[in-house]
Amino acid sequence: MYSMWLTDDEQRIWRDYLTMSARLQAAMNRQLQADCGLSLADYEVLVALEEQPGCAMNELGERLGWEQSRVSHQLRRMTDRALVARHGADDDRRVVTVQITAAGREALAVAAPGHVALVRAVLFDEMSAAQAAAVGRWLAGAVRRLDQAH
Template identity: 60%
Template sequence: MRWLTDEQQRIWRDYLVMVDRLQTAMHRQLQQDCRLSLSDYQVLVALSERGPLRINELGRIVGWEQSRLSHQLRRMRDRRLVARADDEHDRRGATVRITRSGLSALRDASGGHVELVRSLVFDGLSAAQQRSFGSAIQTILARIGPGPERNPDL
């Protein structure tokens, strides 16, 4: 087994801390500004970009297991952010769509979310660092292989 070098271990641990802090900051900002969770936001963005989706397709896009998605959609339906409809052509399937309330919540959330991401991630990097960061991410994603679709607004 090849262990990580000291530098690789430092980079890896810093990466994990960064991801955790970014997710915490995004969740906090969304909660404070518009009472949405980061999970709510992910679902609303996917539905606003693609329109109504079969539940299994939405799960593939956001990269969640069926159980997590079902619980999330139930909470969002209770708050009238999304609506679910049975598929008239396939009794095994159901479709979910964003509601007017969900679209309004997404509009309210987007500006603050984008500003937070810009200020925490991109404003502190030069153009060359941004390109390197993006290139490193693409290389790692290619090595991991297919997964959920990329969502550029998250």
């Protein structure tokens, strides 16, 4: 039977994870803003659209794990800056697809090297291949359990 409290080791790991996650998000936002004027949310959308061009808005929300209202607001801001374009689907005007624009691709190309360098420096440079594989399995399991719970 589980205690209602985390053990001391679990509590330390959990708090370190929360601290790392918050600081990494802030560092990525600072880096992206300084390098190219993008937010982390902008970058996430651009990467998702580069990986899956012409994505429907609801699919984009699912890929990002965002509520539809957040997707809609984010896309409005990005459309205003010509980073993405929204279009009604040819066969169903109720379905809105989103595409990355040339300006969005250019912004992504400027942003990616610094973003990748930051992520590598913080997470991967001091991690062995075995550690990376173990962390990858742990994260995939956590995501799977979260998906099953919802």
